[in-house]
Amino acid sequence: MTTATPTAIADAPSASRRQETQTPRRRGRRPATGWLGVAPLLAFAVIVLGLPVTAMAVGSVTITTDTGATEFTGANFAASFDGPYLESLLGSVKLSALSAFIATVVSLPIACAIVTSRFRGLREAVLSASGVIANFGGVPLAFAFVATLGNAGVLTGFFGLADKGWSLYSFWGLAIVYLYFLIPLMVLTLTPALDGLKPQWREAAQNNRATGFQYWRHVAFPVLFPTLLSGFVLLFGSAFSAYATAAAMVGSSIPLVTVKIASALTGDVLVGQGNVALALGMNMIIVAGVVMGIQLLLQRRSSKWLS
Known part of the structure; x- marks a missing residue:
């Protein structure tokens, strides 16, 4: 011892x-x-x-004087929030918010149908097609819609849409074009979240004599709500930053901030507005930063329920 x-x-x-x-x-x-x-x-x-x-x-925040000197000023940001520049910023926000909201509402039942489908081949085909369509944009997308729903488009002539007041080169026409790639993107975002809904939750709701509507209202939808908001923010950012499709299809007929930046840099309307275009770009970066911050917060909240 x-x-x-x-x-x-x-x-x-x-x-x-x-x-x-x-x-x-x-x-x-x-x-x-x-x-x-x-x-x-x-x-x-x-x-x-x-x-x-x-x-x-x-x-x-700088400006070049007539003597070639560079001076710091806030006139560029002041000009970016005035006149046609402010109108273009508000137009982009309006178009992005509307198209993102419609895509969110339409994508939810589509994603639900994919998740609840018994055919695995259908699920894989829809998700694969959504991945391809979500990345299809720019000038090819604009040309496809012009050839289909333009003034001399195939469907426009076949259904006589021009006589009914239809115009692709309008606000709603551009919104429909944006929905083409926003809806598949939202379907890809919602499908994993719907897969994360536990079957025990539905069984518990059925054991308590809850209807399907009550289950979605009191259980599934509150859990999916952060994901829906996160997807909406993602779609808003994608539509807000889109340029090539709108520029090729409607040009400057619809006030959009991306088109206005290009016009200011190239001097199509006014000469010497390059610094104002940079201020508009900073405004877009600020909006994108806020959008990304909101999306990260919502993703963290939804992951606690779906993990």
Whole structure:
């Protein structure tokens, strides 16, 4: 039988303290090496995104005088919130919010039908087609709609839509074109969330004699609501930043901020409005940052229920 000496008892706390002080040091070295793996991605982001944003921010608050000197001013931002520039910003917000809302409402029953379908081939085909269509945009999309629903389009002539007052080159026509790629994008966003609804929740609702409508109203919809809002914000950002489709189809007939930025940079309407265009670009970046922040918060909230 061994007995602990006073010296050993006195040394025991000091040994434990040394172990406690050494352990955090070893653990603290691991994150430092972990950053090396993402260093190329961070460098790429700084070069591709950071430098252009910095140059845009500097140009939005500066102006070149007649003598060639550069002065700091807030006149560019003041001009971006006045007259046709403000009208274009509000037009983009209105078009993006409306098209995102319609796409959210239409995509929910489509995603529900995909998830509840017994045919696996149908699910895979719809999701694959949605992935392709969601990335189809720009000038080809504009040409496809012009050839189909334009003034001399196939469906326009076949159904006599021109005589009924239909015009593709209008606000609602552009909204329909945006829905073409927004609805598939929302379907891809909602399908994993609908898969995350646990069958036990529906069984519990049925055991309590709840109808299908009551289940969706009190159980499923509250759980999916953060995902719906997150998807709406994602669609809003996609529509808000779209340029090529609107520029190729309607040009400047509909006030949109992306088209107005291009016109200001090229001097199609007014010469020397490049710095105002940079201010408009900064306004878009601010809106996109707010949209991304809201989307991240909503995704965190929905993941707690669907995990």
